[in-house]
Amino acid sequence: xxxxxxxxxxxxxxxxxxxGLQWAVDPAAAAESLGMPLLxxxxxxxxMADTGALFIAMGLMxxxxxxxxxxxxxxxxxxxxxxxxxxxxxAWLIHGAAFAPDLIAVEIVVGSLLLISSQKLAxxx
Amino acid sequence: xxxxxxxxxxxxxxxxxxxAHADVARPNIVLILADDLGFSDIASYGSExxxxxxxxxxxxxxxxxxxxxxxxxxxxxxxxxTGVDSHKNGVPNIPESIPPAHQVHENYRGVLSRNVVxxxxxxxxxGYHTYMAGKWHLGKARDELPYRRGFSRTITLxxxxxxxxxxxxxxxxxxxxxxxxxxxxxxLPEDFYSSEFLIDKxxxxxxxxxxxxxxxxxxxFQAVHIPVQAPKxxxxxxxxxxxxxxxxxxxxxxxxxxxxxIIPANAEMQTMSSTHDWDSLSAEEKRFHxxxxxxxxxxxxxxxxxxxxxxxxxxATGRYDxxxxxxxxxxxxxxxxxxxxxxxxxRLGLRMQGYTNDYDTLGSKGSFNTIGPSFASAAASPLAYxxxxxxxxxxxxxxxxxxxxISDKAKLSNAFTFVTDITPTILEFTSTPAPTEFFGxxxxxxxxxxxxxxxxxxxxxxxYTESDYIGYELGGNAALFQGxxxxxxxxxxxxxxxxxxxxxxxxxxxxxxLREAMPDKLADLLEHxxxxxxxxxxxxxPANFNGTTQVAINGIRDRxxxxxxxxxxxxxxxxxxxxxxxxx
Numbered sequence: 223x224x225x226x227x228x229x230x231x232x233x234x235x236x237x238x239x240x241x242g243l244q245w246a247v248d249p250a251a252a253a254e255s256l257g258m259p260l261l262x263x264x265x266x267x268x269x270m271a272d273t274g275a276l277f278i279a280m281g282l283m284x285x286x287x288x289x290x291x292x293x294x295x296x297x298x299x300x301x302x303x304x305x306x307x308x309x310x311x312x313a314w315l316i317h318g319a320a321f322a323p324d325l326i327a328v329e330i331v332v333g334s335l336l337l338i339s340s341q342k343l344a345x346x347x
Numbered sequence: 348x349x350x351x352x353x354x355x356x357x358x359x360x361x362x363x364x365x366x367a368h369a370d371v372a373r374p375n376i377v378l379i380l381a382d383d384l385g386f387s388d389i390a391s392y393g394s395e396x397x398x399x400x401x402x403x404x405x406x407x408x409x410x411x412x413x414x415x416x417x418x419x420x421x422x423x424x425x426x427x428x429t430g431v432d433s434h435k436n437g438v439p440n441i442p443e444s445i446p447p448a449h450q451v452h453e454n455y456r457g458v459l460s461r462n463v464v465x466x467x468x469x470x471x472x473x474g475y476h477t478y479m480a481g482k483w484h485l486g487k488a489r490d491e492l493p494y495r496r497g498f499s500r501t502i503t504l505x506x507x508x509x510x511x512x513x514x515x516x517x518x519x520x521x522x523x524x525x526x527x528x529x530x531x532x533x534x535l536p537e538d539f540y541s542s543e544f545l546i547d548k549x550x551x552x553x554x555x556x557x558x559x560x561x562x563x564x565x566x567x568f569q570a571v572h573i574p575v576q577a578p579k580x581x582x583x584x585x586x587x588x589x590x591x592x593x594x595x596x597x598x599x600x601x602x603x604x605x606x607x608x609i610i611p612a613n614a615e616m617q618t619m620s621s622t623h624d625w626d627s628l629s630a631e632e633k634r635f636h637x638x639x640x641x642x643x644x645x646x647x648x649x650x651x652x653x654x655x656x657x658x659x660x661x662x663a664t665g666r667y668d669x670x671x672x673x674x675x676x677x678x679x680x681x682x683x684x685x686x687x688x689x690x691x692x693x694r695l696g697l698r699m700q701g702y703t704n705d706y707d708t709l710g711s712k713g714s715f716n717t718i719g720p721s722f723a724s725a726a727a728s729p730l731a732y733x734x735x736x737x738x739x740x741x742x743x744x745x746x747x748x749x750x751x752x753i754s755d756k757a758k759l760s761n762a763f764t765f766v767t768d769i770t771p772t773i774l775e776f777t778s779t780p781a782p783t784e785f786f787g788x789x790x791x792x793x794x795x796x797x798x799x800x801x802x803x804x805x806x807x808x809x810x811y812t813e814s815d816y817i818g819y820e821l822g823g824n825a826a827l828f829q830g831x832x833x834x835x836x837x838x839x840x841x842x843x844x845x846x847x848x849x850x851x852x853x854x855x856x857x858x859x860x861l862r863e864a865m866p867d868k869l870a871d872l873l874e875h876x877x878x879x880x881x882x883x884x885x886x887x888x889p890a891n892f893n894g895t896t897q898v899a900i901n902g903i904r905d906r907x908x909x910x911x912x913x914x915x916x917x918x919x920x921x922x923x924x925x926x927x928x929x930x931x
Contacts, residue, residue, distance in 0.1 A: 232921075239917045247916075248909035285924045289931065 224343065228288055231339045234332045235284035238299075242277030245270050276302065284336065288343070296340035303333035373777050374752040375661075375670040376470075376563045378769070379654060380427070381647075382420060382482060382508070382572040383734055384744065385680030385726030388647055392745050393604030393728070395588060395596075396644045400655035401747065404672050408749020409758040409803050412609050413852065415828070416678050416766040417821050418734055418741030419444075420507065421457060421484045423677040423766050424567065428485075428496075429463040430770035430794030433821070434883040436463045438485060440822050441507060443520065443898045449886050458486035459496065464786040466770040467497030470563045473779040478552035479503060480545040481567035487525055494530035500552040502528050502545070504569070511541040511569055511576040511646075512712035519700055520902025540578060541569040542646075546653040550660050561669070561777070566657075570650040573683055574702070575643050575716040581652070582638075582645030582710050589637040589644075592625030593721040594618070596640070601729035608759055615858040616729040621720035621841055623686045635689065635706055640722045642710035671750035671776055673769065679741040680726035681734045684717020731857040735894060736837045737824040739855055748803045752776070760802060761852060762809045763828060765817055767796030775800040816872070818879025823888035827876040832861075834872040838892075846873060 244252040249270050253260040261269050280299040287295030307329040313319035387393040391405035392412075416423040417433060425431075425438035433439045434454055442457025449455040459465070467477045479498040486492065487505035494501050508517050509524035514535040516524050526533050536544070549564050556562065589596060597616070605612050628636070654674075661667040687693070688704055697704055702715035709716050718726065723733040724740070732738025746764065753776075774781050775798040782791055797810040811817065817828040824842065826835045831852035838844050848862040848869045862869045879885070903911075 236917060236921060239920055240913055243913045243916045244909075247913050251909065282920075285921070289924055289928050 227339060227342060231284060231335060231343070232288060234335075235281045235288070238277045238281035238284070242274045242279075242281060245274030245277070287336075287339065291343065293340035296336040296343075300333040300336040300340070303329040303336070307333070373475075373561045374750065375561045375666060376475075376773055376777060377657070377661075377670055377672045378427075378563070378565045378773070379672065379674045380424070380481070380565070380567040381570060381650060381674075381676040382568055383678060383681040384571055384647065384676035385723070385728075385733070386730050386740065386743050386745065387600040387604055387609075387728045388571070388676075388680070388726050389651070389745055391607065391747075392609050393600045393607055394647075395599065395603075396647045397584070398647065398651040400651045400658060401674060403655075403658070404674060404749040405747050406757045407751075407755050408672070408747055408753060409760055409805075410609075411746040411748075411760050411762070411764050411799075413761045413855075414675065414744060414746035414764045414766075415742045415819075416676070416744055417819065418678050418736055418824065419821055420482075420572075420677040422821055424483075425459050425463075425485055426766045426796075427677075427769050428465045428467065428565075429459070430466075430767045430796035431463045431792050432767065432795055432818075432883050434885050435792045436460050439820070439885070440894075441484070441898075443507060443901050444822060444894045445901070446889055446892060446897055447901075447904075448889065452884070452886065454884060455886065458488075458491050460792075461789065462792050464782050464791050465497045466773050467493070467563060467565065468786070469497070469774060469779050469782060470777060471497045471499060473777065474560055475777070476500075476552075476556050476560055476562040477565075478549060478562060479565040479567075480548040480552070481565070482506075482508070482569055482572075483567070489530065492527055492530050494527070498565070500529060500555070502526070502533070502548045508569060508572040508574075510574060513539060515701070517574050517700075517715070518902070520898065520906055522906060540649075542650045542653045545569075546657050549657060553660075553666070554664070563773070563777075567677070568650055571643055571646045571681075573681060573717050574714070575639070575646055575710070575718060576712075576714065577642050577645030577649050577710050579645075579711065581649040582642045584648065585641035585644040586638065589640040589722075590633065592628075592633065592636070593622060593640075593725045594625050596722070596725040597622075597728040600725065604729060610729060610855050611853060614729060614854060614856055616856040617731050617858045619720070619724045619731065619733075619841065621682065622724050623721050625721075636686075636719075636722070638706060638709055639688075639716055639718050640725075642716050643718050643722070643726070645710065668751045671748070671752050673773070674745070674747045674749075675766075675769075676744035678735075679730070679733045679739075679744060680723040681718070682720035682723035683734075684719045686719045686721055688717060688719065729856050732837060732841065735822065735824065736842060737819065737821070737826040737835050738837055738842075739851060739857055741824075742819070742826070743851075743855065748772070748799065753800075753803050754805070758805060760808075762802055763811050763817075763830075764799060764802075765796065765828075767794065768799050768810065769796065770794060771796045771798040772800055772803070774798070816875040816879065818876055818883065820880065820885045822894050823892055825876065825880075825885075827872050827879060829872055829875070832868060832872065833857075834869060834876060838888075848872065 250260045283295050283299045307326045310326050314321045389398040389401045391402050421438045421441040422433035425436045426433050429436050437454050437460030445457050471477045477498045479493045479501045483493050483503040493503050505525040514524045601616050604610050697715050704715050708714050727733050727740030730740035732740040734741050801807045813830045819826045823838045831850045833851045834846050834848050836846045847860045849857045
């Protein structure tokens, strides 16, 4: 059961790494996959650095959590995902952005999964 | 000096009169290029396919029976539009097929070099309106498109080919079919059919300028490149035509081309090793293959029909009498597709691209059709080999030059001619000076082609003499022409990678190898080939080079290379974590 949980938790880590590395290798495609245009100049620099770093860091932290068994490694990515979901709601409610229920759901589910993992996996390492 | 107002007026009027007179005298040029049309695919060259519009052109002009192109499309197009050898104009092969080791060389990028000038640029510079509607395939970046190479109005496909019914790529190396209008990405209309659309756009371009300036219209059709697709009304005419199979068709066309004087009456023909035994097929298989070829015939017929619409429009608008037509193909018939297209693997592959090849819908929207190597040999009848190969079937194609400014009666010429001759010919027809050392402030590579204008008017019999040697190489397949002789080397899978010597005037089917009988001639031509290769920077292909495989490798790299790199990096990171986890 724990092995299955590790595999399930590893999947979003790999996905986050792919998305983050795509910002380094093919930023146009990465931007398109997130529904945004690729900016020019400083905007592109911030877009690639901030978004790429966010995803790569989340992936690495989850893998570090799986490797070390320390629960704190799961907290940071979980926090980032919950914040992302909250900011999506704010963007929709206050700033006229499109409502993205599927993405919000994914962020909440994965964030929750990470919190569960921090309890289940960390205690058993 | 002081001029009176009357003198100024008279001078201006005289200048205007001279300009107007010069434009009346300068003919319009319509350059039509079929794609992968075989040597005997039109009626005046021996075909059973109905091509009345092209027959009418042939009946009032000169048909060349010994005209050669490159055996693949982009090198031909680059030579056609510049008069410069493909190894010096940047397109020695299609870009999709150039090995990475060659791509670092300036002239091996598969993109039309800036060191050559197109006939369109020269004509535009001389005051012509220049139009293009059709396949370009000489570069797809913004400054590589025809809009930046001398064409003032364009609708163009940048890729090797595409679907004829909708804006859809025909092979998975493309994410989409890259169509451009006047240099900008564009979307095709809902009722698109390639041949009809390209002629509609050409007519629209021509009609958009009502001034007295002449025009140059370049119409490189998609027909009959794969996927072979045609409207049902054209295909239905041929459903019973090919029931006897490819061998019978090849023999029938050979007989007819002899009757027409296209080849010598005693010319022999060989059977290609890639031709399957028609009689061994089941009735169901024969029915399927016959329909494949019927659609091909329908596609040729449809192209001819739309050429006829253009001719009719030029007649109706009073432009016909001052228009010269040049019709040809970019290379010989295309053998891709195999003789078993209904295999499970083929059908699965097509499904993944959103295509089917069911009998009932074959040729229509959503279907993918080819004719395979056996019918491709029939389309190239009576010649050996087909597209990609340096055999006559890959390089010798129809060429018709017609129009009232030249002639009004049919002529045949068996003079050796080459694709690089077309640009000099157009320049002479239009009284446009050929570029010298520089054009637009840039040093350019000089043209090597010879004008066929005098030959077209019947003033001379040949443009190349016994002392002229014309070299050729594409993907390791090579040839050299001199007088009636040709040495040729074809690599696998159909060729044997050895040099052979033929007299292609007496023996266009390349059946009688003269290398044993004429060793001195072989040695002389080989020496000149090596000289040609050295002077033109021909690179040897890697020993295991295979054009089709290279297209797949380059395609995967170009389309999926970045994704593969991301996956590789991800795998490395995950692998490191996994190793650390296991060691822990």
